[in-house]
Amino acid sequence: MSPESRMRTRQLLLAPVIALVAAFAVCPAAAAASEPRLLINQDFPDPDVVKTPGGYFAFSTSTGSGRVPVATATAPEGPWRVTGDALGAVPAWAKPDGGFWAPDVTQLPDGTFVLYFSAAKTAGGEMCLGAATAAKAAGPYTPAGDQPLVCVPEDHGDIDPQTFLDADGTRYLLYKADGAATGVPAAIWLQKLGADGRTLTGARTELLRADLNAEKAVVEAPSVVKTANRFLLFYSADTFQSSGYHTCYASAPTVTGPFVKADAQFLSTELLGAKVDAPGGADVVDGHIYFHGWLGGARTARGMYELPISFPGDVPQLG
Numbered sequence: 001m002s003p004e005s006r007m008r009t010r011q012l013l014l015a016p017v018i019a020l021v022a023a024f025a026v027c028p029a030a031a032a033a034s035e036p037r038l039l040i041n042q043d044f045p046d047p048d049v050v051k052t053p054g055g056y057f058a059f060s061t062s063t064g065s066g067r068v069p070v071a072t073a074t075a076p077e078g079p080w081r082v083t084g085d086a087l088g089a090v091p092a093w094a095k096p097d098g099g100f101w102a103p104d105v106t107q108l109p110d111g112t113f114v115l116y117f118s119a120a121k122t123a124g125g126e127m128c129l130g131a132a133t134a135a136k137a138a139g140p141y142t143p144a145g146d147q148p149l150v151c152v153p154e155d156h157g158d159i160d161p162q163t164f165l166d167a168d169g170t171r172y173l174l175y176k177a178d179g180a181a182t183g184v185p186a187a188i189w190l191q192k193l194g195a196d197g198r199t200l201t202g203a204r205t206e207l208l209r210a211d212l213n214a215e216k217a218v219v220e221a222p223s224v225v226k227t228a229n230r231f232l233l234f235y236s237a238d239t240f241q242s243s244g245y246h247t248c249y250a251s252a253p254t255v256t257g258p259f260v261k262a263d264a265q266f267l268s269t270e271l272l273g274a275k276v277d278a279p280g281g282a283d284v285v286d287g288h289i290y291f292h293g294w295l296g297g298a299r300t301a302r303g304m305y306e307l308p309i310s311f312p313g314d315v316p317q318l319g
Helices: 003-033
Strands: 037-040 048-052 055-059 069-073 081-085 100-107 113-120 127-134 158-165 171-177 187-193 200-209 219-226 231-237 246-252 277-285 288-294 302-310
Touching: 048 100, 048 277, 055 100, 113 158, 127 158, 158 219, 171 219, 187 219, 200 219, 200 231, 200 246, 219 277, 231 277, 277 302
Parallel strands: 100 158, 246 277
Antiparallel strands: 037 302, 048 055, 055 069, 069 081, 100 113, 113 127, 158 171, 171 187, 187 200, 219 231, 231 246, 277 288, 288 302
């Protein structure tokens, strides 16, 4: 064999090896780009993120920063800064020291912003859903009415409101029914809203129920995303104090269902390489999924994290 032939043979033999090395060379960068980013490194649980022409706003369950803490950023990745309390007053029906859970903010066609929240009733103490309005996304929000928006006795508590605006302009409210300590487990419901965002229209629809062993009788924190051909319902499961707390999703042809749960979890402590402890309370906005996780290996504060998300073939994909 001539020297030229030997050289060509060596090149052909080495080509797959070179390609393999090159592939491994780009893997660490790709993995690093998909690692969760800690955007708010302080207690900011159950984050709800809203995109407006003036920037991004995030709202959380009550903390030392306020009844409904609000944070702002000019870009989805931040930097984020907690700026104050969005809820200007305690509703007439709610316990002032009972906390305000899992807020959601949406904007109506007339420009009004509506804040939905969970709070404990002064009479009886059960959790119910309320609403408040403001002229600006950051608030302050003024409670609407002297009674809760949703408070169904057989639900044993209603929490975790989240709105969804369909392409035809119909606005829906999703929320969790706590379920009984024994018997009926937690469920997620859908309710159509009137044009004012504060009037319930028609009968509610049950979307899914905690019926898997891994859910530990808990499904909560609903959030709907419309892809090209499907409606995806993200939700949290298990107990939030546990490292087993995780985020799943279900898929349906319409926003009213029927929803079929995915075969595998979507966000979990294990799936995220233990970089986030108990990821839950997810909200999908503008190509990003925001969620909370316990900070510092303790159970005292949950920060807000982010990952990019896309939906090839109507299936959620991180990174």
